[in-house]
Amino acid sequence: MNKINSYSTGVVSALAVFLGLVVGAIVMLISGYNPISGYVSLIQSAFGSSLNIGEVLRSMTPLILTAAGFLVAQSAGFFNIGLAGQVWVGWLVSTVFVTTHATDSMIWVIPVAVILGTIGGAITGAIPGWLRAQFGASEVITTIMLNYIVLYIGNTVITSLPGKYMSASDTTANLSDATSLRWSLLSNLTGGSRLNTGFIIAIIVLALVWFIMKKTTLGFEIRAVGLNMDAARYAGMSDKRTAVLAMALSGALAGLAGVTEGLGTYLNIFVQSTAPSVGYDGMAVALLASGSFIGIALSALLFAVLTVGGLGMPLVSGVPTELVSVVTATIIFFVGANYMIRWSLVKLDEGDAKDQAKAAAKKQAKAKKEDA
Template structure:
C-alpha cells in the first residue's frame, strides 16, 4: 500500500472501528445496533430538510477545524477554539443587533470581518505569549476559554441594550438582513436552517489549502512547525510565524462561531459551558489529519452523526457521542492501524529517494 493510500485508509478504518465498537456497546446494553444505525442513516438522509441541516452543521465545523489545522501545522495545539468561536459569535451578533437596518450585503460583510477580527485577537494573545515569553499555548488557551466564556456571559447580561433583549439571558433574533439564513436556501431544503455559512467554509478550504501549499507563508508555517530552530537558521522569523499562525487559527474559529451564531441561532445568549462546536471542530481536524481537503469530508461525517442520532428511537443519543470518541481514539492511536497497513517496498523506496 502506498503512503498516500495509507494516509486515507487510516481515518476510514478509524471510522469503521469506532462504529464497530459502538455496535458492541449497543449490544451490551440491550440495543439492536443494526436498527440503531439504520435509524441514524434514515434520519440523516431521509429528508431534504435534514440534508440541509447536515450542510448547516458542516459550516462551523469546517471553519473551526481549519483553524486548528493551521495552528497544528505550525506545531501548536490550539485548545482555545471554543473561546475564539464564542467571541466571534457574540461580537458579530452584537453588531447585527446594534445595526439592524443595514443592507444584507453590508451587514454580512461587516459581521464576517468582525468575527475574523475578534477570533484573531483572541488567537493572537496566546501566540504572542508563546513567541516572546515561551509560555505553553495549551495552558493559555484553556484559561482563555474560561475568560472569554464568563466575559461574554457578563456582556450578554449587562452590556447589550435592554431593547434588544428577549430575556435577561438571551437576545432577540437579529433582523432578516443580518441573518445568514436566506429564503432561497430555506425553500431549496424544505425550510431547513442551511445558510450561506457553508459557502464561506468551502471558500476557506480552498484559501487555506492554497496558502499552505502554494505560498511562502504556508511554507514558513510548515517549516516552523517541523523545526523552529532550523527555520531561524534559514532566515525565517519563527516568532512572527508563530503569532501569524495563531491569528489565522483564531480568525477562522471566530468566523466559525459567527456562522453558528448568525446562521443557526440568529441571536446570542448566556452559555453554560464552552462551545461544543469548538471541541467538535478540533475532532474533525484530527480525523482529517489536519488536511484542508480532508476536513470537509470529516465534517460531513460528524454532521451526519449529529443530525442522525436524533432519530435513533429508544437508543440514547449519547452512544453516538461515544462512537465519535472511539473514532478520534483510533485516529490518535493510528500507529495500531498503520502497523497492519505498511507501505509497500516499492513506495518505501520511492519515498527514500
C-alpha cells in the first residue's frame, strides 16, 4: 500500500492525460480518422490565432473558480456536486441585477452585482452544508435536488421579467461593455475575443484561496474536519460551523464563476434546460488537479484547449468534436482509476528491480567463473 501511494499525484495525473489521448487516438483510428492530423488540428485551433488564445483563457476562467470551489469542499470531506446550480445562481443574480439597474454612468452597479452573485452562490452552497451538519443529510443528494430547484426558479425569474429588459421571451437584452466585465484592452490584445477581467479575478481568487487553505486557521480547520471530524471536535474545533463555512466558500467560488459567465462571456442570461455544464467540468478539473492549486490552473488550461481546439477539428481535419468528449471522459476515467495507475507503476518498478537483480546475479556468477 505504501508503495502504491508513493507516486506523486502529478505523475499519476500526467499519465491519466497521456492514456486519455492514447484512447482518443485509438478511437479516431477505428472511426477512420488520422489521430495525428486530429490532434495537430486541435492544437492549431486552440493556439493558431490571438482570438483563439483569448477564447482559451476565457474558457479557463469559470473552470478555475469552480475547481477551486470543489477543492475547498473536498478538503472538508464534502463532495459538492451542486457546483452547477451554484454557478447558475451567481449568473442569474448578477446579470438580472445589472439588467434591471445599470446605465452606462452607474459605475457602482458592477461591483455590487459581483458581490451579490457571489453571495447567492455562497447561500446555495451553505444550505446543503447546514443540512449535513445539523441532520447528517447527504450533500450529494441535497445538492443534486437543489440544482433542479434553483434551475427552475431561475427560469421562472427570467420569463417573469418585464418586456423592456428582454430581447426575446426567454433571453434578457445584451449588456453593453460599460455595464459588464468586458475590457477593451483584453479584447483588442486577443483579436476581439470574449476574454474579460473575469480571468484576472479568477487568478487572484485562486491565489487567495490557496492562502486561506494553506496559511490561515480557517483553512487548517477545514482540512482537519475533512481528515477526521471526531479528532477536530476533540481538539476544540466546531465541526458544524466549519462544514457550513467550507460549503459556503465553495458555493461562493462557483457563484463567482457564474458572474464571469453572465457579465463577462454571454452578457445576458437565458432559460436553460439544465444547470450550466461548467460546474461539472470544474469538478473534473479539480479531480485531475488532485489537490494542487497550480494543478487547477494547468488542468483548466488543458480542458479549455480541448474545448476551444475541438471546435476547429471538423473544419481542419474532419474529426468530429464528439471525439474530444471521448478524450475528456477517458482522462476523467483514468483520474478516477488512479489506484490502477499507481498499482501498474509499482508492478513496472518491481519488474525492473527483478531484471536488475538477475543481471547483477549473472554478472557476479560470470566474475566468479573467470576468477576460478
